[in-house]
Amino acid sequence: MVEISIQYTDENQKHMSIKRLAYDAFSKIYCLYITHQSSYRNGLRILLYHSVDSRLPHDSYGISIAKNQFERHIHELMNMTSFLSVISLQHIDRLNINTKLHIAITFDDGYRDNLYIAAPILLKYKIPFTVFVTTSFLRSNSAFYLTIDDLKELSGLEGVTIGSHVSTHKCLTTCNDKELWEELYGSRCYLEDITGKPVKTISYPHGSVDNRVCNMTEKAEYKTGCCSMFGINNQYNDKFLLKRTEVIKTDTVDDFTCKIYGGWDWYRWKQEIFETKALAKTKKG
Numbered sequence: 001m002v003e004i005s006i007q008y009t010d011e012n013q014k015h016m017s018i019k020r021l022a023y024d025a026f027s028k029i030y031c032l033y034i035t036h037q038s039s040y041r042n043g044l045r046i047l048l049y050h051s052v053d054s055r056l057p058h059d060s061y062g063i064s065i066a067k068n069q070f071e072r073h074i075h076e077l078m079n080m081t082s083f084l085s086v087i088s089l090q091h092i093d094r095l096n097i098n099t100k101l102h103i104a105i106t107f108d109d110g111y112r113d114n115l116y117i118a119a120p121i122l123l124k125y126k127i128p129f130t131v132f133v134t135t136s137f138l139r140s141n142s143a144f145y146l147t148i149d150d151l152k153e154l155s156g157l158e159g160v161t162i163g164s165h166v167s168t169h170k171c172l173t174t175c176n177d178k179e180l181w182e183e184l185y186g187s188r189c190y191l192e193d194i195t196g197k198p199v200k201t202i203s204y205p206h207g208s209v210d211n212r213v214c215n216m217t218e219k220a221e222y223k224t225g226c227c228s229m230f231g232i233n234n235q236y237n238d239k240f241l242l243k244r245t246e247v248i249k250t251d252t253v254d255d256f257t258c259k260i261y262g263g264w265d266w267y268r269w270k271q272e273i274f275e276t277k278a279l280a281k282t283k284k285g
Ligand SMILES: [Zn+2]
Pocket: 108, 109, 165, 169, 205, 206
């Protein structure tokens, strides 16, 4: 059963809830269609989280998930390990991702709760994860974001990979070449200086990426880049346009399972049509 409580406080929220119900219903049907197609389901599915258990003033659609809900998701993931494995993004070059379903967990922006709330839960289950950090947030002195000391501590934890989420969280497709280089290369060097470890993966803020951004990302010596398009990745994917499946506050365990199976992959069609006109269909195309 889909568990959604509808409590309208204004017209906008009412509209969002009805839209979410429609999306859920469509996803359940789509999930039924693809559940038994292992050839479709196998590959690398990268989950995209942001924050866990923080009351973010800028959270307009549920990027901060409650701690108990996050725990339920992770517990469910552990129940599914007979047919999937949870891996680190660091190791994707060495895996044949087509043979079974692989899951990687990522967090965008660099929220402080990633260290204090999410990490203890993930460490308990020995689940590796990647945190993509925006360096200006790191220096913002905001209580919501990791500090430099927090980042040092986080990067030293078992199974944690630090990636870049660029310097200023800009839409990269709007940057000129000089700005783009600073966002990509500057953030990588800054994070490497703090952590003392190589930073080889990046996620593009706002999912904003095109051929020029991909090419410059490769020049800045990254090995992989994650966008915000829903979907699963196989060996033929451009490694600078890795798809991710976003998980948000309203996702019940049923919704989470549905997303793991690919039941929400249809959402990419909506993203392609309405949200990311700038996304390149192929890196060099
Ligand atoms: Zn972001």
